[in-house]
Amino acid sequence: MTDRPYTDEDLRVTASSIVASAVRGITPSEIADRMDRDYIQSTNPGDGSGRTWEQLLNIEFLAARQQIDDFIRDAADVSEWAISLGADGLEPISESLTIGERGRLHLAFTPDTSQVARVHAVSLLAKAIGAEDPQPTPAIPAETANHVLWHYGHGGYQAGTFTQHLISAFATADMVNKAKLAEVYPDYAAAVIAAEYDPDGIANLQRIAGGDQ
Helix, strand or coil, X not given: CCCCXXXXXXXXXXXXXXXHHHHHCCCHHHHHHHHHCCECHHHCCCCCCCCEHHHCCXXXXXXXXXXXXXXXXXXXXXXXXXXHHHHHCCEEEEEEEEECCCEEEEEEECCCCCHHHHHHHHHHHHHHHCCCCCCCCCCCCHHHHHHHHHHCCCCCCCCCHXXXXXXXXXXXXXXXXXXXXXXXXXXXXXXXXXXXXXXXXHHHHHHHHCCCC
């Protein structure tokens, strides 16, 4: 019980309503003011040399503002979801899973979830629901599969000394350091993650090792 005359859910509902009202209530002049301060993303290399919306010709600016206004008016009300994500300490990611013509699944993770863990989770979920993976797992060569299978005691054959140490590093690293190693050795990262986290990972690696891609 609490001494407050309201619940946490009451707070979330009202916060969601306020966010939704703020979006619906934005005026064309407010949109224009905010556009003036923004770079056009496709022209901005990140060093301040990009083109801003206010640098467009007046007719181009007005056309862009109208289209942005249309996007805002047609936007789905996700205020409740946004408030809940913040309350739960989650951050949405840009990738989504398209489920045929039926829908699209958007995902969120805790800020400390590494990129490798996120990619792996998205890939497993895509496989489970039959969706297209937005970040397909890197191809795993047969040699890599054999090396990783040998390390985990499921057949394959032994790698050279360096590669043995590399696989051991992957196997013992936390997800942050796995992500760093994956930038240089994506195939070994994919194979180790499959062996450690995917229920079908060993079987899939054995198929790859046998030449069945």
